[in-house]
Amino acid sequence: MEQLGNIGSEVERALKGMEKGDQNSLGSAAARALELFDLTIADPRLRGRLREITRLREVVCDYLFGQNQYGSSSARLRQDFLYYGIAARHRG
Numbered sequence: 001m002e003q004l005g006n007i008g009s010e011v012e013r014a015l016k017g018m019e020k021g022d023q024n025s026l027g028s029a030a031a032r033a034l035e036l037f038d039l040t041i042a043d044p045r046l047r048g049r050l051r052e053i054t055r056l057r058e059v060v061c062d063y064l065f066g067q068n069q070y071g072s073s074s075a076r077l078r079q080d081f082l083y084y085g086i087a088a089r090h091r092g
Helices: 002-020 023-042 044-065 074-091
Strands: none
Touching: 002 023, 002 044, 002 074, 023 044, 044 074
């Protein structure tokens, strides 16, 4: 949960950069989010959850850089990651 909460923080920064038209902020935050996604995917403890994590990575990339084939929105992505952040706080 904590790992996905951290990814969510970077996705939030990327979304804010996108909304402001700040390509530098969007790019750097998205790069950090993707790095965290990749580290999370490589974590052997999460082998049973890879399908969900890789799909979430795909949806984020599609929204930020693709054609939004999944029909995502900033609000929906924020909502998805919010739950991970809340769960991580309650566990800590």
